Amino acid sequence: MAFLRCHDVHKEYIVGTETVRALDGVSVTIDRGEFVSVMGPSGSGKSTFMNLIGCLDRPSSGTIELDGESVSDLTSEALAGVRNQKIGFVFQQFNLLGRTTALDNVALPLLYGGVEGSERARRAGEALARVGLDDRAQHLPSQLSGGQQQRVAIARALVNSPDMLLADEPTGALDTATGTEIMNLFQALNGAGLTVIVVTHEAEVADYARRILRFRDGIITADTMDEVQDVAV
Amino acid sequence: MSLFELVRVAFDALRVNMLRSFLTMLGIVIGVGAVIAMVTVGAGAHAEVDRQIQSLGSNLLSIRSGSRWFGGARTAAGSTQSLTVEDARALKAEIPEILAAAPTNRGSAQVVVGNLNWSTTIYGIDADYLVARNWVLSQGREFEPSEYRNGAKVALLGSTVVNELFGAGNVVGQQIRVKNVPFTVVGALKGKGQSVGPWDQDDTIMVPFKTAQGRLLGKSKHRSDSVRDIYVSVRDPRAMDFVQEEIAEVLRQRHRIGPNQQDTFSIRNMTEMVEARAEANQIFNMLLAAVASVSLVVGGIGIMNIMLVSVTERTREIGLRMAVGAKERDIMLQFLVEAVTLCLLGGLIGIVVALTVTVGVAEIAGWPVLVEWPIIFIAVAFSAAIGIFFGFYPARKAAAKDPIEALRSE
Numbered sequence: 001m002a003f004l005r006c007h008d009v010h011k012e013y014i015v016g017t018e019t020v021r022a023l024d025g026v027s028v029t030i031d032r033g034e035f036v037s038v039m040g041p042s043g044s045g046k047s048t049f050m051n052l053i054g055c056l057d058r059p060s061s062g063t064i065e066l067d068g069e070s071v072s073d074l075t076s077e078a079l080a081g082v083r084n085q086k087i088g089f090v091f092q093q094f095n096l097l098g099r100t101t102a103l104d105n106v107a108l109p110l111l112y113g114g115v116e117g118s119e120r121a122r123r124a125g126e127a128l129a130r131v132g133l134d135d136r137a138q139h140l141p142s143q144l145s146g147g148q149q150q151r152v153a154i155a156r157a158l159v160n161s162p163d164m165l166l167a168d169e170p171t172g173a174l175d176t177a178t179g180t181e182i183m184n185l186f187q188a189l190n191g192a193g194l195t196v197i198v199v200t201h202e203a204e205v206a207d208y209a210r211r212i213l214r215f216r217d218g219i220i221t222a223d224t225m226d227e228v229q230d231v232a233v
Numbered sequence: 234m235s236l237f238e239l240v241r242v243a244f245d246a247l248r249v250n251m252l253r254s255f256l257t258m259l260g261i262v263i264g265v266g267a268v269i270a271m272v273t274v275g276a277g278a279h280a281e282v283d284r285q286i287q288s289l290g291s292n293l294l295s296i297r298s299g300s301r302w303f304g305g306a307r308t309a310a311g312s313t314q315s316l317t318v319e320d321a322r323a324l325k326a327e328i329p330e331i332l333a334a335a336p337t338n339r340g341s342a343q344v345v346v347g348n349l350n351w352s353t354t355i356y357g358i359d360a361d362y363l364v365a366r367n368w369v370l371s372q373g374r375e376f377e378p379s380e381y382r383n384g385a386k387v388a389l390l391g392s393t394v395v396n397e398l399f400g401a402g403n404v405v406g407q408q409i410r411v412k413n414v415p416f417t418v419v420g421a422l423k424g425k426g427q428s429v430g431p432w433d434q435d436d437t438i439m440v441p442f443k444t445a446q447g448r449l450l451g452k453s454k455h456r457s458d459s460v461r462d463i464y465v466s467v468r469d470p471r472a473m474d475f476v477q478e479e480i481a482e483v484l485r486q487r488h489r490i491g492p493n494q495q496d497t498f499s500i501r502n503m504t505e506m507v508e509a510r511a512e513a514n515q516i517f518n519m520l521l522a523a524v525a526s527v528s529l530v531v532g533g534i535g536i537m538n539i540m541l542v543s544v545t546e547r548t549r550e551i552g553l554r555m556a557v558g559a560k561e562r563d564i565m566l567q568f569l570v571e572a573v574t575l576c577l578l579g580g581l582i583g584i585v586v587a588l589t590v591t592v593g594v595a596e597i598a599g600w601p602v603l604v605e606w607p608i609i610f611i612a613v614a615f616s617a618a619i620g621i622f623f624g625f626y627p628a629r630k631a632a633a634k635d636p637i638e639a640l641r642s643e
Contacts, residue, residue: 084558
């Protein structure tokens with residue numbers, strides 16, 4: 001069942017006097033529960049694609065549907081609501097608030113979702129438990145290792161029970177062992193039914209996914225299903 | 234987000250840069266502090282002026298015979314005629330607005346009690362004097378009409394004289410000697426406290442007018458009923474100027490002073506004199522107000538500056554908050570509340586500083602401390618308004634950020 005549906009999506013930027021076509025007609029459908037890797041060299045349009053399906057931006061033309069609802073021409077306020085409720089972001093640099101405890105970092109999306117104080121703490125605690133960090137709730141990011149920080153960030157992405165997890169180079173700032181840990185976590189979450197989309201340029205990372213989208217010059221050049229991986233799972 | 238949460242987020246952000254937050258607040262602290270100190274000290278000073286006016290006597294005019302009050306060459310020699318007791322009576326009879334018209338003479342004399350002595354001012358008074366000058370008795374009684382009439386050897390003592398000669402305690406019935414004349418003390422006057430001019434109003438002895446003329450201040454060159462001052466108390470403060478003109482007219486008539494001749498008396502409005510000094514204070518206050526408002530504006534600009542720096546520094550944080558669902562309004566409110574919190578904190582510190590200073594000044598000057606609560610609320614509201622005004626632009630700048638750009642920034 002299709003969760004994300006892109007149809008002939010274009011995105012153009014004007015840089016100086018030149019028009020840059022970051023996306024030049026992308027059509028793709030991703031089903032609920034899929035684990036997708038997005039690959040491509042820099043400038044291929046993969047980041048623009050992520051920003052568009054992450055509702056951080058609107059396409060110049062074409063339509064994007066999330067959960068059967070078009071988000072192509074929502075107001076920025078409505079897009080903020082979609083991001084809050086349906087999408088969880090994981091970044092390369094974690095993006096945790098430095099002077100804020102792990103628990104409060106995780107609770108941040110709930111703050112903007114209008115969830116009451118005690119309920120916020122409960123749900124943030126649950127999300128931390130899902131990534132195995134319930135004993136680090138009151139730690140500041142500076143007191144946690146890189147892998148732990150990324151797991152706090154994942155807990156933050158999970159706290160609002162999103163439909164889709166968007167990870168942008170989630171292992172880029174981590175060593176190989178920790179990176180593997182994080183990818184295993186993604187795989188586990190995907191196994192529990194969550195749609196996961198990972199942007200990466202590392203083949204090992206991409207191999208965790210069952211489907212790989214390759215971008216080049218603003219279009220998808222390859223869309224491959226990894227049957228071997230399927231069998232292995 | 235609820236207001237409580239917004240304020241908590243603001244406090245967290247301010248705590249990160251404690252010193253910077255404090256320095257930013259300083260302009261507001263000084264501005265609000267100056268305004269509050271000015272108003273509170275001003276209110277204390279004003280109350281003090283009121284008290285001084287009250288101690289002089291309400292709506293008091295003083296008429297002095299002899300020379301013109303404000304210098305200038307004296308012409309018309311030989312036309313000078315001293316004021317008399319009859320002048321005072323005539324004024325009271327002819328001008329209905331006059332509540333009391335008290336002829337007085339005064340001179341200095343040595344007062345002896347046992348082996349103590351004290352040099353003080355002797356006033357020869359009549360019954361109107363205590364009314365006109367707002368004197369109140371602390372013990373004993375006023376002079377009887379018969380004592381005024383007969384020139385009895387009785388005296389009322391000012392509180393300074395009581396202290397110097399008797400210490401505390403009852404003075405009624407005590408004997409004192411003034412210029413070797415024995416007097417019986419019949420009462421003591423309540424102290425008026427700090428004085429208006431350089432002299433101490435409480436350092437005085439009062440005796441009936443006739444007694445003073447006959448035994449203490451008698452001067453052969455004057456008629457026995459000539460007086461130095463007439464104190465006039467006017468019923469209605471609004472009639473002061475009018476009564477002053479009436480008095481001049483009556484006296485010029487009585488003294489047969491022609492239209493081109495110089496007055497042989499001068500009339501002073503005592504209340505006006507005190508008020509003139511209060512006005513000088515007012516000018517000082519306005520100067521302080523100008524400094525305070527400049528400080529508030531400069532403080533506000535400082536807050537705007539720091540908020541702009543803060544918005545730039547925290548671009549990534551703004552991007553993250555937007556990514557997890559913060560609406561533009563949420564970001565805007567966050568920074569606005571932060572600016573307002575900064576200003577309000579500054580305002581509150583300013584109020585505390587100002588009240589401390591005010592209590593100190595009042596202590597030194599001997600003024601009452603009058604905290605004007607409305608101005609405190611106005612100051613708090615004004616600080617918040619500065620926060621909103623100067624925080625608005627940085628907050629809008631934060632809210633207008635593109636989340637993608639913001640997340641990408643270093």
